Amino acid sequence: MEKLVIEGGNLLHGEVRISGAKNAALPLIAASLLAPGIHVLHNVPDLRDTRTILRLLESLGLSWEREGSTLRIDGSGLRYSEASYELVKTMRASVLVLGPLLARLGRAKVSLPGGCAIGARPINFHLMGFEQLGVTCDLAHGYVDAHIEGRMQGGTVYFDIPSVTGTENLLMAAALAKGTTVIKNAAREPEIGNLVNMLNAMGADIEGRDSERLTIHGVENLTAAESTIIPDRIEAGTYAIAIAAAGGDAVISNCNPGHLPSLVEKLRSAGVEVEVGDDFLHVASDRARTIRPVNITTMPYPGYPTDLQAQFMALMAGCKGLSVIHETIFENRFMHVAELKRMGADIQIDGRVAMVKGLGDVPLTGAQVMATDLRASSSLVIAGLAAEGRTEISRIYHLERGYEDLVGKLTAVGARVWKEDE
Numbered sequence: 001m002e003k004l005v006i007e008g009g010n011l012l013h014g015e016v017r018i019s020g021a022k023n024a025a026l027p028l029i030a031a032s033l034l035a036p037g038i039h040v041l042h043n044v045p046d047l048r049d050t051r052t053i054l055r056l057l058e059s060l061g062l063s064w065e066r067e068g069s070t071l072r073i074d075g076s077g078l079r080y081s082e083a084s085y086e087l088v089k090t091m092r093a094s095v096l097v098l099g100p101l102l103a104r105l106g107r108a109k110v111s112l113p114g115g116c117a118i119g120a121r122p123i124n125f126h127l128m129g130f131e132q133l134g135v136t137c138d139l140a141h142g143y144v145d146a147h148i149e150g151r152m153q154g155g156t157v158y159f160d161i162p163s164v165t166g167t168e169n170l171l172m173a174a175a176l177a178k179g180t181t182v183i184k185n186a187a188r189e190p191e192i193g194n195l196v197n198m199l200n201a202m203g204a205d206i207e208g209r210d211s212e213r214l215t216i217h218g219v220e221n222l223t224a225a226e227s228t229i230i231p232d233r234i235e236a237g238t239y240a241i242a243i244a245a246a247g248g249d250a251v252i253s254n255c256n257p258g259h260l261p262s263l264v265e266k267l268r269s270a271g272v273e274v275e276v277g278d279d280f281l282h283v284a285s286d287r288a289r290t291i292r293p294v295n296i297t298t299m300p301y302p303g304y305p306t307d308l309q310a311q312f313m314a315l316m317a318g319c320k321g322l323s324v325i326h327e328t329i330f331e332n333r334f335m336h337v338a339e340l341k342r343m344g345a346d347i348q349i350d351g352r353v354a355m356v357k358g359l360g361d362v363p364l365t366g367a368q369v370m371a372t373d374l375r376a377s378s379s380l381v382i383a384g385l386a387a388e389g390r391t392e393i394s395r396i397y398h399l400e401r402g403y404e405d406l407v408g409k410l411t412a413v414g415a416r417v418w419k420e421d422e
């Protein structure tokens with residue numbers, strides 16, 4: 001197994017180019033199950049998760065080829081309807097094959113998904129939604145076994161909490177259902193808009209993109225189409241926070257700042273200089289200790305993203321003063337706190353609230369720490385970049401799920417970071 005080693009204390013200068021979004025690539029790749037023919041996807045990041053979902057598609061009978069960041073997936077070979085535990089256990093987004101399999105084959109048997117250990121993460125909203133469309137869903141031996149005779153029938157689905165993958169699954173199922181489906185209190189994350197565009201390009205009839213009410217007029221057939229994955233807003237946000245914490249002056253290019261409204265405001269409130277361009281962010285900061293404390297509360301889009309909570313906490317750990325971080329989306333998303341404390345951070349947890357007492361003039365110190373989930377890992381990278389001395393992060397396979405070429409991108413802006421065998 002490899003570990004990541006960081007010699008902290010270097011200012012970051014230059015340019016970081018952002019890759020396609022993991023959380024958009026995964027549903028768009030799953031959507032290629034919905035129609036025969038060659039689907040062309042551009043700007044697809046090469047990540048552990050994208051490789052996993054492609055293996056999952058292969059196991060269902062599809063073939064694909066990759067050239068650079070362009071993926072060609074042939075949806076014609078679909079013939080199996082079962083997604084095994086081995087393929088599904090490492091990745092939450094595997095659940096996204098349920099909707100397309102039900103739409104095309106009328107049957108899907110999918111292991112309950114794994115993914116980041118940040119909470120219980122049930123899929124009851126997905127199943128309730130399918131049942132509204134006439135599907136029978138049974139749970140046994142760790143699998144969802146769902147089936148329907150004939151086509152699904154449009155219906156109304158209301159989510160108690162806006163669920164990102166729940167909305168995506170229902171969109172894909174309802175695209176081929178008979179009649180009209182309305183999703184109320186749908187999630188509005190930009191990755192869902194990316195999926196709606198792909199489905200409409202395939203011949204679906206979906207109204208209400210980017211709103212909390214989506215209306216899907218079912219069609220009989222879809223055809224393969226060409227789509228482009230949006231830039232990864234969480235990757236862009238992670239680098240913006242890294243530059244703020246380590247200090248420096250760098251451009252984050254090929255991103256969509258419009259997808260990061262809350263982060264830009266929070267960074268500015270903390271005293272970080274942020275210039276917003278059409279497709280870039282220019283971030284400049286002295287080291288974290290010159291930064292002001294800022295409170296954050298995670299919320300569904302366009303609120304502050306839970307996927308950038310751990311990274312912001314690493315920034316606040318080094319600033320001067322007290323900040324309060326409230327995690328409202330997942331009940332167990334403070335796994336990074338114990339590791340940040342190993343680096344000298346002063347953080348107290350009370351339920352879903354973390355009180356972060358910034359160290360101010362005393363820097364964080366490098367330490368041996370363990371990555372526990374994807375974003376917890378990136379918060380340790382940020383802390384390591386800002387810290388004095390050497391940080392060693394083990395279990396970096398978590399990072400590889402969601403950050404393309406992390407070492408290359410950080411090295412290019414002057415960080416001292418590399419991988420070593422443990």
Ligand SMILES: CC(=O)N[C@H]1[C@@H](OP(=O)(O)OP(=O)(O)OC[C@H]2O[C@@H](n3ccc(=O)[nH]c3=O)[C@H](O)[C@@H]2O)O[C@H](CO)[C@@H](O)[C@@H]1O
Nearest residue numbers: 023093121122123124125126161162163164165166329330
């Ligand atoms: C692959 C992907 O896109 N992952 C993202 C997606 O995860 P994911 O789609 O799993 O997250 P959801 O939006 O579904 O979860 C939101 C909340 O709803 C709850 N819930 C969800 C579904 C359900 O059936 N029942 C239920 O109770 C969850 O436990 C959580 O408290 O959105 C999260 C919230 O922005 C992000 O952190 C993840 O990076």
Ligand SMILES: C=C(OP(=O)(O)O)C(=O)O
Nearest residue numbers: 092093115116307374375
């Ligand atoms: C929680 C995340 O991923 P997943 O939903 O795939 O576990 C994430 O991207 O931060």
